[in-house]
Amino acid sequence: QSVLTQPPSASGTPGQRVSISCSGSSSNIGSNYVYWYQQLPGTAPKLLIYRTNQRPSGVPDRFSGSKSGTSASLAISGLRSEDEADYYCATWDDSLSDLVFGGGTKLTAL
Amino acid sequence: QVQLQESGPGLVKPSQTLSLICTVSGGSVSSGSYYWGWIRQPAGKGLEWIGRIYTSGSTNYNPSLKSRVTISVDTSKNQFSLKLRSVTAADTAMYYCARGIAADGMDVWGQGTTVTVSS
Numbered sequence: 001q002s003v004l005t006q007p008p009s010a011s012g013t014p015g016q017r018v019s020i021s022c023s024g025s026s027s028n029i030g031s032n033y034v035y036w037y038q039q040l041p042g043t044a045p046k047l048l049i050y051r052t053n054q055r056p057s058g059v060p061d062r063f064s065g066s067k068s069g070t071s072a073s074l075a076i077s078g079l080r081s082e083d084e085a086d087y088y089c090a091t092w093d094d095s096l097s098d099l100v101f102g103g104g105t106k107l108t109a110l
Numbered sequence: 111q112v113q114l115q116e117s118g119p120g121l122v123k124p125s126q127t128l129s130l131i132c133t134v135s136g137g138s139v140s141s142g143s144y145y146w147g148w149i150r151q152p153a154g155k156g157l158e159w160i161g162r163i164y165t166s167g168s169t170n171y172n173p174s175l176k177s178r179v180t181i182s183v184d185t186s187k188n189q190f191s192l193k194l195r196s197v198t199a200a201d202t203a204m205y206y207c208a209r210g211i212a213a214d215g216m217d218v219w220g221q222g223t224t225v226t227v228s229s
Contacts, residue, residue, distance in 0.1 A: 002156065035215040037157070044206055044222050045149075045157065050215035088157055090215075098172055099159040 003028060004089055004102035011108040012079045020105045022072040022089030028100060032092045034072040036065055039086040039104075048087070049074065081109045112137035114207050114220035122201075122227050128194040132207030132220055139188050140165055145210045146190040148181060150203040151222075158203075162210065163190060197227045 005023040012018040022034065036049035047056055049065035052072065064075045072091075076083055089102040118130035132146065139146060147162035161171035163181045171179050180193045194201060204224050208216040 033213055037216075044219040045216075046219070047215045047217045050217075051213055054214075056217060090157075090159075096173060097170070099162075099170075101157045101159065104156045 002103040003093060003096070003100040004091065006087075006089060006102035006105045008103070009106045009108065011110050012076075013110050014079055014081060016079045017075060017077045018079050018107065019076075020074045020087050020089075020107070022074070022102050024070050024072070024091065024093075024100075026070055027095040028070075028091045028093040029067060029072050030070040031094060034065065034067055035090045036063075036074045037088045037090065039088065041085070045088065076107075079109055083107060084109050112209060112218050114209065114218055116205060116207050116220045116223040118223060118225070120224055120226060122197055122225060123229050124198055124227055125196055128192070128197050128201060128225055128227070130192045130205055130207075130223065130225070131189050132191070134188045134190070134209075138185075139183055139190055140185045143212055145212075146181075146183065147208050147210055147216060148192045149206045149208060149216075150201075151206070152203045160192065160194075160205075199227050201225070202227045 034052045037045040038048045039045045052067045053065045062077045086104045088104045093100045113135045115133045122128045145162040145164045148160040161181050163169045178195045183190045204222045206222045207220045209218040210216040
């Protein structure tokens with residue numbers, strides 16, 4: 001099982017706000033930046049959020065990241081059908097000296 | 111615009127060494143404060159970090175793979191490579207190479223290459 005815990009699935013209707021959680025510990029999320037990657041079906045992952053709440057250029061401001069204690073969240077406002085993808089959180093783990101990923105969350109637009 | 115392309119055998123026999131190359135175009139593998147990493151994904155499963163190499167030459171490896179992994183850079187060919195020794199069926203996966211920038215995450219990814227370990 002992954003060091004970072006994500007719900008296996010999430011869903012919402014178009015236009016809705018959806019949130020995906022990522023739970024960790026003091027040695028990873030609690031003390032390091034969090035990253036979020038979007039993986040559309042059949043494609044390579046794409047950086048969506050870096051340094052916990054920063055968006056690379058070209059990523060819509062509908063996507064936002066946050067962190068509180070040892071948990072992080074990715075929020076998607078105004079859900080669109082093209083947002084259907086797998087979403088992964090990632091961070092460095094100081095105890096493992098390893099970059100760790102969450103197990104991924106499959107987002108469905110109903 | 112930097113692009114990455116993985117290449118290597120799609121089939122490797124058990125106990126042998128998996129060798130992959132990532133060719134960098136549109137930029138130099140030896141410039142800037144970048145690192146060059148490898149990530150893998152078994153079919154239908156999540157992402158697993160393998161390791162990375164900085165332009166300085168320093169490396170970080172996944173502790174669970176560290177004894178079998180070597181990542182190196184060939185500046186003359188603008189490539190970096192992955193070697194994974196003593197492979198088993200559990201190493202069958204899509205392998206991605208990626209560029210990272212310090213604390214800014216991995217912003218450029220290759221399209222991935224599938225490696226199957228089977229006799």
